[in-house]
Amino acid sequence: MMPESRDVRDLYQDMILEHSKRPENFYRLPDANRKAEGFNPLCGDHFTIFLKFDNDTVTDISFEGSGCAISKASASMMTARLKGKSKSEAQQLFAQFQRLVTNQTNKADDETALGKLVVFSGVCEFPVRVKCAILAWHAMMSALDQTSAAVSTE
Amino acid sequence: MSITADRVSTVAAGFDAAMLSKDFPALNQLVHGKPLVYLDNAATSQKPQSVIDAITRFYQEDCSNIHRGVHLLSERATNAYEEARLAVQQFIHAASHAEVIFVRGATEAINLVAQSYGRTQVQPGDAVLVSAMEHHSNIVPWQMLCEEKGAKVRVIPMNDRGELVLEEYEKLLTPETKLVAVAHVSNALGTVNPVRRIIRMAHERGIPVLVDGAQAVPHLQVDVQDLDCDFYVFSGHKMYGPTGIGVLYGKQRLLEAMPPYQGGGDMISSVTFEKTTYNSLPHKFEAGTPDISGVIGLGAAIEYLTRVGLDNVAVHEHDLLVYATEQITRLPGVRVIGTAKEKAAVLSFVLDGIHPHDVGTILDQEGIAVRTGHHCAQPVMQFFGIPATTRASFALYNTETEVDTLMRGIKTVQEMFA
Numbered sequence: 001m002m003p004e005s006r007d008v009r010d011l012y013q014d015m016i017l018e019h020s021k022r023p024e025n026f027y028r029l030p031d032a033n034r035k036a037e038g039f040n041p042l043c044g045d046h047f048t049i050f051l052k053f054d055n056d057t058v059t060d061i062s063f064e065g066s067g068c069a070i071s072k073a074s075a076s077m078m079t080a081r082l083k084g085k086s087k088s089e090a091q092q093l094f095a096q097f098q099r100l101v102t103n104q105t106n107k108a109d110d111e112t113a114l115g116k117l118v119v120f121s122g123v124c125e126f127p128v129r130v131k132c133a134i135l136a137w138h139a140m141m142s143a144l145d146q147t148s149a150a151v152s153t154e
Numbered sequence: 155m156s157i158t159a160d161r162v163s164t165v166a167a168g169f170d171a172a173m174l175s176k177d178f179p180a181l182n183q184l185v186h187g188k189p190l191v192y193l194d195n196a197a198t199s200q201k202p203q204s205v206i207d208a209i210t211r212f213y214q215e216d217c218s219n220i221h222r223g224v225h226l227l228s229e230r231a232t233n234a235y236e237e238a239r240l241a242v243q244q245f246i247h248a249a250s251h252a253e254v255i256f257v258r259g260a261t262e263a264i265n266l267v268a269q270s271y272g273r274t275q276v277q278p279g280d281a282v283l284v285s286a287m288e289h290h291s292n293i294v295p296w297q298m299l300c301e302e303k304g305a306k307v308r309v310i311p312m313n314d315r316g317e318l319v320l321e322e323y324e325k326l327l328t329p330e331t332k333l334v335a336v337a338h339v340s341n342a343l344g345t346v347n348p349v350r351r352i353i354r355m356a357h358e359r360g361i362p363v364l365v366d367g368a369q370a371v372p373h374l375q376v377d378v379q380d381l382d383c384d385f386y387v388f389s390g391h392k393m394y395g396p397t398g399i400g401v402l403y404g405k406q407r408l409l410e411a412m413p414p415y416q417g418g419g420d421m422i423s424s425v426t427f428e429k430t431t432y433n434s435l436p437h438k439f440e441a442g443t444p445d446i447s448g449v450i451g452l453g454a455a456i457e458y459l460t461r462v463g464l465d466n467v468a469v470h471e472h473d474l475l476v477y478a479t480e481q482i483t484r485l486p487g488v489r490v491i492g493t494a495k496e497k498a499a500v501l502s503f504v505l506d507g508i509h510p511h512d513v514g515t516i517l518d519q520e521g522i523a524v525r526t527g528h529h530c531a532q533p534v535m536q537f538f539g540i541p542a543t544t545r546a547s548f549a550l551y552n553t554e555t556e557v558d559t560l561m562r563g564i565k566t567v568q569e570m571f572a
């Protein structure tokens with residue numbers, strides 16, 4: 001049973017709605033040296049993440065594609081958060097974000113590391129939407145690992 | 155029947171959807187604190203108490219295997235099972251009970267025809283004709299067959315209202331075409347296809363036709379002899395019956411000539427290690443212990459639908475669809491997907507700038523159950539250039555008040571994304 005108290009506003013926080021309407025870094029990065037696709041066949045969400053990755057640093061990152069508000073806002077805020085991060089920092093953020101949206105945040109997690117991404121904490125109350133929130137992150141990880149195949153959250 | 159209210163409503167005086175909804179226990183609950191408004195009937199309908207009781211009664215009183223025991227319970231179970239077959243025969247107006255084969259659902263029925271009829275009739279270079287609005291279950295089995303045989307799947311196109319283009323269909327009825335497989339009613343668009351005409355055109359060229367009636371049987375009277383279809387398939391769970399049971403109707407002449415689909419018990423009349431003689435129809439296609447309780451539940455669903463009256467249901471759902479279509483087209487930023495003249499019980503739509511997934515989540519929070527996604531009809535989505543739709547689909551127990559709740563829900567969604 002779902003808790004009766006869950007509120008759809010916990011999911012659709014203003015910042016999420018804002019990013020879904022006016023996403024940041026929403027274009028094809030012309031000088032990307034890595035990219036990967038994320039595809040959710042069930043709902044048709046489809047994003048491509050573009051990375052410029054030099055000297056173990058995400059020097060630039062962008063995305064293109066279409067999907068629901070959650071997946072789009074997540075992609076937008078992820079790109080904003082990851083610019084300038086190293087590969088291992090990006091991987092750590094991925095793991096922490098995944099714990100956030102699946103309600104497995106542990107004591108060692110530092111809330112400040114996620115920054116504004118904590119607006120996605122409501123996602124864990126909507127289990128069927130977890131894959132929307134995580135889609136772009138999977139694609140980013142796959143781009144970082146330079147696997148060019150499309151990734152899927154199904 | 156059309157979406158403009160050009161038909162006088164003839165719902166029988168006693169028909170009261172709100173009253174009927176009380177027959178369905180699952181409808182009587184709160185979802186996220188709101189009364190459930192169940193508008194996902196094209197995925198599966200709710201079950202009346204009489205169906206649930208029939209299944210329970212089988213397990214509590216008659217549980218035993220069929221066609222095997224000489225004891226009383228087996229006799230009762232066998233009778234109940236075969237009575238349900240007669241009920242299906244009457245329900246679809248088949249000429250003989252031997253033409254009614256119990257299967258798991260529409261999907262298995264189509265696979266049976268593809269594997270048994272298809273594998274013996276389709277040769278390299280041949281074609282199987284499907285329509286542009288088919289459910290995946292009426293596409294993929296044909297692709298698998300055609301891949302194996304070196305044959306082709308060809309597609310009857312549709313126009314942007316979601317109606318099949320019969321002039322193009324006629325051109326595709328070539329000598330290579332060995333079978334036409336087409337939906338009676340589209341699950342994604344609600345279009346009621348002119349299957350009688352489609353069948354006549356194919357028969358003029360000696361081509362048999364399979365009709366996928368999964369979305370038709372809960373909504374309109376089906377007469378397989380009047381249609382003259384060669385195969386007709388449907389699932390019990392979309393017509394107030396249990397999941398896991400469905401029907402393949404086939405003309406006796408065709409079924410007689412077809413090899414069995416699966417081997418096992420019940421489908422044989424004698425077995426030695428040298429030779430097996432197959433049982434007669436319909437048992438030839440019912441290998442193994444079937445879903446006995448499912449068949450009995452389906453029989454109870456037919457009894458329920460017959461008691462309510464399919465004609466009453468059709469008129470009521472038509473009125474609801476007309477009302478819902480009028481209401482939704484008054485809202486700004488809404489595009490209805492599927493605007494065929496002839497439609498049944500399905501309202502598929504997209505909202506400007508709002509993904510159907512978000513619509514579905516927010517409506518759910520209001521207690522409204524709709525389906526969002528591609529509805530297992532990805533080619534339809536590709537045709538309309540959209541990833542998905544939101545689909546409200548109606549049943550006999552839905553009311554105008556529930557349509558009003560849906561409209562308020564849509565406004566809530568639009569306000570949140572404004």
Ligand SMILES: Cc1ncc(COP(=O)(O)O)c(C=O)c1O
Nearest residue numbers: 259260261289291341366368389
């Ligand atoms: C038109 C149509 N055909 C076939 C099917 C498959 O039915 P089942 O999954 O019960 O086998 C469906 C179910 O959604 C359908 O809508």
